[in-house]
Amino acid sequence: MKPGFLQIDNGKAVAIASIPDLAFDDFRNAALDRVADGAQVVHFFAYKTGQQIRLAVVLRTQHLLVATCDAPHTFPSLTAVCEPFHMFEREIAEQFGLRPEGHPWLKMVRYHANQEGLADIFGNAYEHDIPGNYPYYAVEGEEIHEVAVGPVHAGVIEPGHFRFNCIGERVLHLEIQLGYQHRGVEQLLRAADFKRLPTLAESIAGDTTIGHSLCMAQAVEALSGRAPDAGARIIRTIALELERIANHAGDLGALSGDVAFLPPANYFGRMRGDFLNMTLWICGNRLGKGLVRPGGVLFPITDEDRKVLSGRLNELTPQVAHTIELLFQTSSVRSRFEDCGVVSMADAAKLGLVGPAGRASGLAYDVRRDFPTEQYPHIAIPLSMQTGGDVLSRARIRASEVLQSIAMIQTLLAQPIATECVPPADMTPLAPSSFVVTLNEGWRGELSHCLLTDPAGNIERYKVKDPSFHNWNGLAMALRNTGISDFPLNNKSFNLSYCGFDL
Template identity: 35%
Template sequence: MDAFTQLFEKGRNGPCRPWPRVEVSAAEWTALTGHLVAGDLVLMGLWGDAGVVHMALREEGGGRLAVATCPCPDGTFPSVARHHAPAARLERTVRDLFGLVAEGAPDPRPWLDHGRWGVRHPLGTSVRAEPAGDANVVLAADAYPFLAAEGEGLHQIPVGPVHAGIIEPGHFRFSCYGETVVRLEGRLGYVHKGIEGLMAGADIAQAARLAGRQSGDSTVAYALAFCRAVEAARGIVVPERAHALRAVMAELERLANHLGDIGGICNDAAFALMLAHCGVLRELVLRASARGFGHRLMMDKVVPGGVACDLAPEGVAALRALVAHVRAAFPALVELYDNTASLQDRTVGTGFTRPDHVRQFGAGGYVGRASGRAFDARRSLPYPPYDRLPFEVAGRTEGDVNARVWVRIREVEESLGLIVRLLDTLPAGPVLAELNGTGEGRAGEGLAVVEGFRGDVLAFVALGAGGRVRRAHLRDPSWFQWPLLETAIEGNIVADFPLCNKSFNCSYSGVDL
């Protein structure tokens, strides 16, 4: 019996639902790391807690998921990143927030802590910052030790953290030979908002509102992941109509973001016409969402136990009209994209992401599926109502900007079909479960994974004895996509960075926590 199977079986009767969590020794933790290196397991998340560190693992190609918990009595744990690079920024975050140190870590630099908080390890020991005696503390943004690139004729180009328009802040350091990018390194953390600290001690209703604000363009996905974790912890049975309405909202969110991204990518290739037309369609999606659910982004509409509002007949009519309109207008835009030579010249072959890198980082969403990794949480880890809905998981193998556009195009088409199927089969009945008598006030833990428009969102929730949130962690898919952007731009020219960046469209807020 392999290490993961032992972990899974041992935790079946533990506190976490529906997937187990098991306390492991340092040696067992290291053995699981070996399975990550071998490619048998996929790293789904790594986060800190009071005196322990957790690691969520999934079988590659399988439907089993489990959490390993390593106690840190001396404030240290064996580094996963020492052998498996995708864990590096997660380990740096654990150190910043909890003060737990990954022994043997290849990168000891801070990640979220820019030296401006006034305290260190705010979710752990929480001591006043005294940087003068600690060489590992960075006081200012310009003191951050970016990785060096050596070679004759190389120069550096700093970009950000402030960008044009309404883009979130992030710093990008390019090392270039002429116009060719030799190395790119990103630095984030500028929109850190302490969301995990705010969720600790909150009641589940307030925590659900906070979850939906970790990354605002994915408010439905985040709220859904959090609520499913709470429902698993408490044994709450969600009404079938609520499951269906949640999926309608999730597909509307996917539709709006993909339409916006397709237009934005084309705009970064100097083809503003697509941006204008896709922008109109995205606006129609937002207006129909407001008609159906009372909010353009459907914020705070997914709640523990179901949904906050029902879909009235006029809302159904608005959504059906939306689908009909987009289905009529979208094919012409696809043809325009595919038959514009100047646009294809910019997107085809640009920003190539290697399939082995995608597999190593377990990248999901359009980034993974455009490079041959077919993971989609709706299919691979099915949850209601997707466990009984037919749909195709779009995929490509070219791994370039063009492939990421085509994955989005196919997902737009699938989302339109899913919305129609959901409306055609919308069950009658209540939209919110009665929470009384379903473990209210009971301690417990829940784990959930849902598919957002960027990829899989993971949520872990631990409820205290009073029913309030003791610990909540939500992992954005961008944690495993940002590093791949750095590899995708290598060998491209600096002017192609906006195009590559938009084709990834990673979340800043989602990883800044």
């Protein structure tokens, strides 16, 4: 192994002192070398320890690698040489007021003042409560027109601003400006009363409640030396798979609705509710709030529950399979899905796309296979992969994952599940001066939380990364040379999180 990085494991804490503390130039070179060799960026963020602002980078190869350094106030941008750092450097500039010199497109991420009270990198005074003070990328020419959409959209969906530069119907460039949902989540996770940690983690992105809670719980478990029992690991795996099914099923329905084929739209809409109701059955909340806690779960799956859940799955499985068949057999659907919004494998790799969006473009990465947690080490997970990079590929991956996840849950429900539910409000102190990173495959892809504690065992930095942080640029890329009327379809094929991105 090349020097400069410490190899770590998913969900295992290490002493901060054991992480290489490099000079910035060595840090930069080591990270760039690694990424040039094919490593992907999991995290790149700044944190403050005492009065010193520092940088940490977590890369993934077959292993997870971490290194840190003192942050210079300005530093030569890594993005200038290597695109996958692009979003991360913008975030560092916004959160800590550090300037990556030579960044090719240094613009705000979420529109908020930096936490250090330093001069704003983007020249914003934040007098106006709206992320508008920014010259959008503009294409010029006689026949070019711009379409501005949002922040308030036409449906019951989250806010964001989309700026299309078009020639006729064709989109030359789409720029996506988010930040409207910014709630200061990372700051709350760091500074709010410790008892609020689980409920805050559940509220990072409601449709990924289980995914984010798992990342939080695993991190706290690693730092407090607790381990969930075998039954809790199974229940958490079932819950994560139910979350995947519900969201994928809902999106398949929405995709169908977007091409005006209404039967699957309605059927999937109803069946998605049935899957949410299974989570409701387990923990009393349709999105899984209140289920996962550090140390395990708050609710068991009894033999009676297994019977009910398994019975419901038995009833739903043929209906789901038949509706999927109906969707993909319909030629009017296929003609709209095929070759629509193509993201090439090369672009997907440079943008660092994860989850179904990455796998649809041929990137064979699934956290459940590559860095498995919970019950996943004991489950053979088939790789769902396509190479078309279009709406059809993204839809097919979601469809195959729905059926795989149903089978997975059925297998897990076949055996009795014994767990000792954790007591409520039982938050144990964290190990001091430690570092942990947790990764899980949420339904949108790689979710990751990173926690650093100070010498007193307080949370010094809580870094959250939703897969949407990687994938929004994938949507922008998909729209290049695509008809603007296909935007809703492409948007749904990714269905990214605004709140998970905005934090």
